[in-house]
Structure formats: structure tokens, C-alpha cells
Amino acid sequence: MKFTKSKLGNLADFTTGILLPRIKDPIDEKPSQRMIYNPLSRSVRYIHGDSELPLITTDQIGISMLQREAYLVEKKAFVDEQILTANFTAATLDSRVKQSYFVWWFNHSIEAQRQLEALGQLGRRVILKDLREMTISIPNLSLQHDIGELYVLSQKRSIALKRKADLTEEQALQFIRQHMMEEG
Template sequence: MKTEPVPYSTVASFTPGAHVSRIRQNDEAKACRFYATEQFMSDCWQPGNTINGDKEQVVRPTQAVLSVRTGDVVISLIHGKAAIVSPEHAGRLLSNNYVRIEVDGSKVVPAWFVWHFNESKESRRQQALATQGSTFVLRLSLTEVRQFTATLPPLNKQKAIGGLYLATIEKRHYQERLAALNEQQILSQLSDMIQ
């Protein structure tokens, strides 16, 4: 028996990050760094631009701000992708380009949610419709994402799909990294042969 799709908003809560310009600051407050593209791409197992820590944007908020925790599901509204926050990125602040997702564990497995949002035909179709007509920046809105629907399989299937998905993208990352290192080694050896 096929189940009916349910809106994301019925199986998860969504908390948007803060607008950087709206964060009240004080030089005496603790310095905080943002969860930015570099960290997001790393958590997606994608190569990203390496940013020197000295060039990262730092704020000293005097108000409560949303920071990510290890295992949080985060959606980038700019990239149209979801990721699970790794331990090395925990504690960073979310800007308004990101949304923290808290799934209802009795209905959805976080890794499955990431797979569904990133890879499922169901989600890709909805993302394409949501960004249709956008000419400059393909940015999802939080309102649209909340309305996306998912056909939920049983939790045991979700766990299997999500686990396999995360293992697959991690494996692909390391295979691509190994291929790049092999290419560098060969090119270096060729250069040495000429000299």
C-alpha cells in the first residue's frame, strides 16, 4: 500500500539563521564564526574553497543567535542542498542563507531527510518548480521548503537509505581526492623527467 506524501512541515521544524546585519554586537562579547559555504561543502563531502581563518567573518553578538550542533541537519537555501553538521563545525552561527532542520525522529531519520532533499526525484521536481523563473540567483525560500512533500517509507528503510547515501558520498569524496593526488604525483614525475 502506497502512502501519501506529507509536507516537510509536518515531520520537521525549521529555524532560519540570522541576518548578519541585524546581529547586535559588542567588542567585549565572545567572538563567533559563521557556518559558511566552506563548512557546508565540507559537510556535504564536496570540495570547497579553503578560507584562511583570518579572513572569515567574525561577529561578537550580544543577543542569542542560532548556532549549529553536531548532527544537525542544515539546508543551504542558496545551494539547494542539505547536510549533516560535522563535529568540527559545531558551534558556528547560521546566517540567513541557511536553515536548521529538526526532524521528528519518530517519523523521519535525519540521513534519509538529507538524501530525500538532495537526491530524490520527488524533491528535485519540487526544487525545480520553486526556482522556476529565477534568472539571476536560484535561491529557495523557507516558505517553499516547508511546503515540499515527501513520501515516507518505514523508518528501517529510511535508516538503510540514509546510511547508504552518506557512505556513498563519503566514498566518492575520497575516491576523487585519491584520483587528484595520483594525477599530481604523475604530473610531478613527468616534470622531473624533463629536468
């Protein structure tokens, strides 16, 4: 199998986000058509206003510069725009790299992990220069598709199993609390 090696700077355009305090429009949990992009947060925050802000779209990859993780950007129901904040960078890949393959590569490949480890201690943010200098091995599009699809399916299954485990734990704790109240 032949792989092509290339620097990420030759395969992707990167866009940085805005610092939250610089957003002049009100931000809260009340739904609107503009939300703050943050795949790491369980709570959703929305922006109310129409000032021009950097966006991330479903044809891009979100990269957490602090967590050193990449994410597929998902379409959110009733949301027209996802606002890119300074904690994330948007990567627009060229046609030689499939999004799901890139996310797998960035998050799990030995090649990417070694490069990320070489950038210094884990608590340090990755900077754009670091991303552009990383080297990626690119297989043919068919293999990228297969790797990416398997990765996405495994992630979805993992999330479903975690939700089931959380629900089981919640039910067990509720049963224990009820039982303790009857005893006490």
C-alpha cells in the same frame, strides 16, 4: 511498502541564519571555538566574540537555500558553536524522519527534485515558504535507516575516491613540472 506523505512544514522546524555583515564580532581564519557553518567552503572562518548568534547543531540538517542541497551537520574538532548564516537554513526534523534519509531524499529523490525544479530557475534561492510546502514520502523508520546508511557510506566513499584522484593528479602534475624543468 506503505509510504506516508506529509508537508515538510508538518515535520520540521526551520531556522534561518544571519547575514554576515550583521555579525559585529571579528571574523577571520584564526581558529576559535565559534566557526561559520559552510559545508560548501574549503576554507574555514571563525568568529571571535560572544555575541548571541543563530546556531546550527548536529541534531539538525543544514540546507543551502541557493544550491538547493541538504547536509548532515558534522561535529568539528575544537569548535563549540557553528554559526548559521543567511545562505543556510537549519531544519530540526521530528522523530518520524531520520536525518540521513532526509538528506538523501532532498538531494537525490525524484520526488524532491521535481518539486525543487518547479520552484523556478536554479539560480533562484529557495525560500522558507517553499521548503514548508514541499511534500515528502516517508517509509518506515527501518527502511529510512537503510537508505540513509547506504547514502552516507556512498558519500564517504565518494569523498575518499575524490581525494585520491586529486592526490594522483597533483603528483602527476608535479612529476611533469619536474620533468619539463630538466628538459628546458
